[in-house]
Amino acid sequence: MNLALHAAVTHLPGRAPLAELPETDTQTGPERTACRALGIERVAVAPELSAVDLAGLAGRRALAEAGLDADRLDGLILVEHRAPDTLSTSEATRLQHILGADRAQAFSVGGLGCASLVPALLSAAGLLAAGPDTARVLVLHGSKPVTSRRYRHPVTVNGDSGQAVLVSRDGPLRVRDILLETSGEYWELFRVDYRDRPVDQWREECTDPAAHSFRLAVESRKRISSLTARLLERNGVRSREISCWIGQNLSAAALQVLGEALEVELSDACADNLRENGHLGPNDALFNLRTATERGQLPDGGLAVVLTMSPAAAWSAMLVEHGTGSAGTHLL
Structure with missing residues (x-):
């Protein structure tokens, strides 16, 4: 890609x-x-x-x-x-x-x-x-x-x-590869019953807290580790060649678990944006990536891995390259 x-x-x-x-x-x-x-x-x-x-x-x-x-x-x-x-x-x-x-x-x-x-x-x-x-x-x-x-x-x-x-x-950030996996086992882990209910009575409920806290947590660690390994291997990149690791902003504990699972240090942009804004849904990942880039954590020619996961359930890993010199453009 x-x-x-x-x-x-x-x-x-x-x-x-x-x-x-x-x-x-x-x-x-x-x-x-x-x-x-x-x-x-x-x-x-x-x-x-x-x-x-x-x-x-x-x-x-x-x-x-x-x-x-x-x-x-x-x-x-x-x-x-x-x-x-x-x-x-x-x-x-x-x-x-x-x-x-x-x-x-x-x-x-x-x-x-x-x-x-x-x-x-x-x-x-x-x-x-x-x-x-x-x-x-x-x-x-x-x-x-x-x-x-x-x-x-x-x-x-x-x-x-x-x-x-x-x-x-063409552009300053080239997406070299994306991997995505999904599972239907958790399709209604979180849900909002809304029919015949006033909006002010809508409540998002976790239908199985144990599945979320334990089973999905364990599976997510395995999935994201496997996805990341596959992403790096098929692009001929080693973990130590990655300049910047980006995750989503769910909680400080989730960021810590992600870093420990991959044995890497996530960009401090993730924890800072989490602290100041909360969780921004699908917008987290690229918001964190831009913040990290503006802080100089993704230098010209550097590589970043951007990771997302959802209790839907879905997991993804994306390999991004920043520029290729003064031109900083790439062609399909």
Whole structure:
């Protein structure tokens, strides 16, 4: 795979201290204890903005950063929100209209929770490979919690954000390879019963806490270790040649377990972004990667491994190369 990320922008709204979230007054003792131990101090919140609003704001910023007009986009892929504002409508074509991307092919992908960025990037790669006239694809996502409660016991606290990634045949970050695995065994480990219920009564529930805390945790360690080993082996890269390791922002404990499982040190961008924003769903990985790159942790010519996992369940590993010298461009 030779896929380039020309621009990756994350839009973050204002932040609220974790202790000031309205739901903290109604948490049980075990919930309060688990929530305080996540390593999250502040949460990105935008109650006045929808998931589409957040994605649109990020999209405009990404296009401006790339110096590209929206009418030059050939594709627009939306990582779908878990709870769309309305049923039987298309949020993908709504964003196409909002941004003015009239030429683009617009559609949505998802179904893997916070690992859903990967199928979106694979779809973008497919569009670029299938059509010689396709040159620029914008991947978008607006991340908001499904319910009014941001805390997902016992996993994380969800923040609000928008992300837009301009995918093209050239750019400063080259995606050399992506591996993805899924399992149907945990398809409803977390769920929200919503039919015939007012929105303020929606609650996200873990249907089997033991399966999440033990069985899925053990399987995730094995899956992510195996995926990473396969990714490096088939690209002829050794672990010590990786400049930067990136994970998702679920909790401080989850980041520690991931680093220990791979025997590597994750970028401090992960823990810092977790502490300041909470979990941003599919937006975590590239937000952390950009932060690490801006801190100089992924030098020109350096390699990064970006890891995602979801209780859906899905696991992915992505190998990214930063530039190739002064030009910093790559061709498919």
